[in-house]
């Protein structure tokens with residue numbers, strides 16, 4: 001009988017030692033837990049099961065990683081300044097309230113912040129003229145859009161003269 005109790009005592013002490021080592025880095029906590037079971041035997045062991053940290057260190061570490069990943073997801077998705085709905089970083093305008101979010105570089109087409117005057121990808125200066133033009137023009141080189149504009153002005157000028165005559 002004494003042998004069985006002794007074996008149980010030793011087993012529970014060793015189990016507690018391994019268990020608390022996986023759950024706490026705190027030396028005092030470890031010593032207290034093992035001491036509790038060693039001194040109070042079965043009641044101490046039951047008490048330990050109640051007071052021990054709920055997660056093992058590995059579980060806590062994994063949870064913190066998950067929380068970090070979740071936080072990053074939230075941070076990566078910006079919100080619309082107009083209606084504060086979630087928007088994708090690749091969007092040029094908010095689909096809900098039509099707020100302009102980004103502009104495309106007039107030279108290389110990369111998405112730029114609206115306030116940027118120079119494209120960080122190709123160093124092209126973003127002129128005021130081109131920030132307001134439609135999306136289909138933004139992908140074309142600066143020279144093309146300028147040429148198109150001058151020819152349009154020219155033709156309207158001719159029409160104006162025609163009407164006068």
Ligand SMILES: [Zn+2]
Nearest residue numbers: 080083094097
């Ligand atoms: Zn919006």
Ligand SMILES: [Zn+2]
Nearest residue numbers: 105108119122
């Ligand atoms: Zn560019």
